[in-house]
Amino acid sequence: MIPLIAYRDNTCAPRKCTVKRLERFGMIRIVPSFKQVPRGTLLLDPTAGVVISPADRRWVRSITALDCSWEVLEREEMARFRGRRALPFLVAANPVNFGKPFVLSSVEALAAALIILGEKGQAEEILAKVPFGIRFLEVNAEPLADYAAAGDSAGVLAAQAEYL
Template identity: 40%
Template sequence: MNVQVFMFRQDDPKKCTAAKLVKFGLARPVTRTHGNTIVLDPFAKTTLLRRDAHICSSVTAIDCSWNLAQNTFAKRFSGIPRKLPPLLAGNPVNYAKLGKLTTVEAIAGALFILGYVSLCKELLNKFNWGHTFLELNEDLLNDYSLLQSEEQIAPLLSQYGFANFD
């Protein structure tokens, strides 16, 4: 599975997880998205599920500031838009906040759900807090990777004690 990042360079470059993935050759920077990539979009109508693995050749993350996300994602990117099911952030800035993921956390979560667990772990290993993301979410990610439909997400989240998500 290919990993791509569309970088807007809106945050501190020293903290940019996308830039670090590119630096280590784990992601390819792109200036355009293409039709057969899953574009990770927190505002997409459809949630990423394991079955999406067969419809794409890559996962593309849009690296932008959370403060500017609404405007950034108002632009239309070609590809297959998918939002992640709710996950807890493991990064130090948004630790344990539901959905406030860094670019690497979003990519890693998507890869795990799609069945690319070893690649997910390889990406997270480049960050000293990467293991925290997996520790917080591994059971949830395993359960998400087994779901057949979006309708199964809400009951699953209530089993985990999450209310009022989305």
């Protein structure tokens, strides 16, 4: 089990928030300040220059999702994280962004990262807590399997090229 963390700035509706739902089930720790995000975490950052790969599993101590407005990505604080990783091409199954590529909810992003890192069971556990979780796995079954089978970031990018 990989510990899950979310930086949340309270910009989304709490009733729709997948991170808040995971917190209610004790599956994630929410931190209200960016300074509380551990330095050694794998930070899911859509602007990162490196894509997540199974090779990252050897150093990952936790995974952190950014459950906040996109303005936080402009902060210089982001630069202190060496473990910033972007997710490869995946399609959202959440009701707000259904069918849109690269626009995942926090729970979808965390689950995708877990699957790519070889923690499919944990990914299924967190996805079971949201109504669209199983659908996310169905819609993205092939790319997730290909990304999880890749050896490194170059392999993930090669697999991604088949879906773009």
